[in-house]
Amino acid sequence: MARDEPGRDPEAWDLVVVGAGPAGAAAALGALAAEPGLRVLLLDRADFPRDKCCGDGIAPHVLDVLRTVGAGHVVDGWTPLEQLELSREDRSVTGRMARPVWVVPREVFDARLVEAAVAAGAVLRRHRVRTLAAHAGGTLVDDHLLARVLVGADGAHSVVRTHLGEPNAGRRALALRGYAPTPDSRRGRQVIRYGDRRQPSYAWAFDRGDGLSNVGYGEFVDDHAGPDDEGVTRAILLEQLERLLPGSTEGGTQWRAHHLPLSGWRWDQPDGAVLLAGDAAGLINPMTGEGIYYAVATGVLAGRTAARVLAADEPEQAGRAHRAAVRSLLGRHLHHTWLASRLTRRPEVVDAGIGAAGRSRHAFDALVELGLGDGRITPRLAAGLATELVRGTRPTSSTRPTTRTPRR
The missing domain is CATH 3.50.50.60 (FAD/NAD(P)-binding domain)
Incomplete structure (x- = not known):
């Protein structure tokens, strides 16, 4: 102009x-x-x-707000997802979310x-x-x-x-995202697999419902920087995504990276x-x-x-x-x-969260609310995490991977 x-x-x-x-x-x-x-x-x-x-995930909380201003239709025509899978190494939990999300x-x-x-x-x-x-x-x-x-x-x-x-x-993360064909094993679900580089870090694959998934990997970048830091490159982000979710980069397009200013x-x-x-x-x-x-x-x-x-x-x-x-x-x-972001820098806390979510429907739902909406660490969630930490959630190397559906 x-x-x-x-x-x-x-x-x-x-x-x-x-x-x-x-x-x-x-x-x-x-x-x-x-x-x-x-x-x-x-x-x-x-x-x-x-x-x-x-990540393109549209939580139900977003639509709650948009409906108040006459814009709740923005996800029309897209397929709601109800299943969420969380995992790290050989720990895993899959459950149905209390309310669906959309990937648009x-x-x-x-x-x-x-x-x-x-x-x-x-x-x-x-x-x-x-x-x-x-x-x-x-x-x-x-x-x-x-x-x-x-x-x-x-x-x-x-x-x-x-x-x-x-x-x-003060704190930032760096994430890389692309779109790739959805394999049969990941249809109808959001998949998050936690990594081990800069905690917390994770790879994701979110099924859009149209044959493609939003796939990506992100990690913190600021708190770990030092004189010998190798930096975070596109190649490293893609490597971590493929390592955590094998095959997720095959056929991928529209790769884009972005810094995230964290609360x-x-x-x-x-x-x-x-x-x-x-x-x-x-x-x-x-x-x-x-x-x-x-x-x-x-x-x-x-x-x-x-x-x-x-x-x-x-x-x-x-x-x-x-x-x-x-x-x-x-x-x-x-x-x-x-507080949760600080705690989940420790892998054993991530494992405890996955374990608690597998044993308790409340813990599963509370983690979803904390991550996608305006939830809090409830007393029951805190107790579940403490129990898992005391119990020791990591199985021995001879133990088969654990996949649970949260108990009600």
């Missing part, structure tokens, strides 16, 4: 959302569901549909969310945001767009986060009329790398907050209100995922 002529008033919007991925589209939907007459502008540097490195390529999922936001009244423009500046009427975007409230949903390398002076998330113990949001959501807010589950639920949930909260403060003509209150809303929803959950 060409810049306005010198001296010309900037183009004014009630809400400008930088980034039109799940967090940004959800922010637009949240705002327009609350106040349909708002002038909402969605900016993204790419055209849609566009691909993005991701981001090319499809993100485009459908953007279409829903536009249908609700948002304006979508392709534009790469480079500069932000304070202005008497709000935030000036690239000298020619004026936002009374601005939402940063522009991903891990967020321009908006940098503008706010917020430090980047910490405490989440913050500065005061003022600029909000953060999703990856830009450093909200990715540090135990699993899942980020779509956080993106959609915090995006909708940001949109609703924007609508409320604009209606009250108090845009400067947006940051305080958004901070309170996100902490109310995710605060305790983030404490528990931070």
